[in-house]
Amino acid sequence: MCFPERRDFVCDSDDPDAQGESCAPGLTFGVAKMHIKGSSGGIAVNSLMAGKKTSAQPVVATAKPAPTGETRIAASRAAVVEIIRAAILDGRLPAGVKLGEGDLASAFSVTRNVVREALSELKLLGFVSQVPNHGAYVSQPTPEEINDVYGARRIIEAGIFTEFAQNCTARDIRTLREHVKLQEDANKRGDHHGLMRLLGEFHLLVAQLNGNAVLAEILERLISRTGLITVLYQESHGQCAVDEHTKLIELLAAGKSEEAAEFLQGHLQDNRSRLTPKRNNVQVNISRIFASKKNAD
Structure with a gap:
């Protein structure tokens, strides 16, 4: 069952409007560095300022250094x-x-x-x-490499979905449903490449909402590789994946962690089975493909 909201990150601030409010992971409240005078090198001290300006610490505008070579x-x-x-x-x-x-x-x-x-x-x-x-x-990617990538995803994502089903909030579920709507819109437009990107993003979004940054980072790399594999080898079965994402959301919203993890693994296996590896001997004109990309710096 999804909770109304999580309060995993509580702000420690002097601002009465901020106290007790949830903070997004990774956000800091005006971390300022001060140097204690009287010592030879100065001692760097971190101080939470809650984004406030004080007379004792005037804000001094500093120019950004010019880019080096x-x-x-x-x-x-x-x-x-x-x-x-x-x-x-x-x-x-x-x-x-x-x-x-x-x-x-x-x-x-x-x-x-x-x-x-x-x-x-x-x-x-x-x-x-x-x-x-x-x-x-x-x-x-060879069939063996494809199997390895999808196998790693099944192991990692089963744990993510199990935990997420036990802790997700109503807001999380709304976010996922809004993302599925984007997938449906891309599919209706016939935007195959946009749909493939969104299908991968859905899984990464679940990992990010679950709150484990390390797992999300690992999964992002795996999704990037499966995105490449999908673009190179998959026939268009976008609606199947969108429908399966909708089913996953229903299981998550109901707090059915084991069923969600089991369905997720089947979903990834179905995605793997839709792939048809092939070898290409295609010649392309690099200059023509990137004709408008001069001066990348």
């Missing part, structure tokens, strides 16, 4: 990672496509080093495979 390179790398990732997820870069460093550097007007670092990051995320002496390619 390293920060500009990092921004370029992050931009390249996100652009390539989006191109894979929306189907513009099919499985098996070679990602030449020179072509990408020219397309984004960045150095080959930036591209190389971006491809290494995409490899860690599961989007790219790197073959020694041959270069980088859009990943082509």
Whole structure:
């Protein structure tokens, strides 16, 4: 049974309007650093100020430091990672496509080093495979890799859904229902790639609402990999997944933790069974795909 609201995070504040109110995880109330004078190096002290200004501690406007070469390179790398990732997820870069460093550097007007670092990051995320002496390619997950990813998700998400069913609030359920409405709208519009993204987001949303940041982070990586797998190999069975999400919400709202976990595992297994792995030997024009993405930094 869903509780009216949770009060997991209680604000410790001098503000009478804030006391007793729930705080979102990760939010802090005006943490200020002071230095105690009289010591050679100064002692940093954290003080909860509840977002207030005091005469003893005037607020001094400080200009943001100009970006250094390293920060500009990092921004370029992050931009390249996100652009390539989006191109894979929306189907513009099919499985098996070679990602030449020179072509990408020219397309984004960045150095080959930036591209190389971006491809290494995409490899860690599961989007790219790197073959020694041959270069980088859009990943082509094998049936064994697909089974491993879905197996990991079944184990992790069964625990998340079991716990969430015991602690969810009415607001949580409303949030999930609103998300399913977005899925239904995308399906009606025929927005296949948007629907695939939303279907993965639903599972991550449950993990985030459950409140365990570590599990949510782990699941986000797994969902990212299954998102890639789904885009590369799945036929369109979006309505089936949307209907199953609706059923999951009903079980969560009723507090049926064991049934929710069991149905969730069946849902993931159904998703796995809809996949048809295949090998692609598609050639694409990198410059044309990223023609409007010059100067990623």
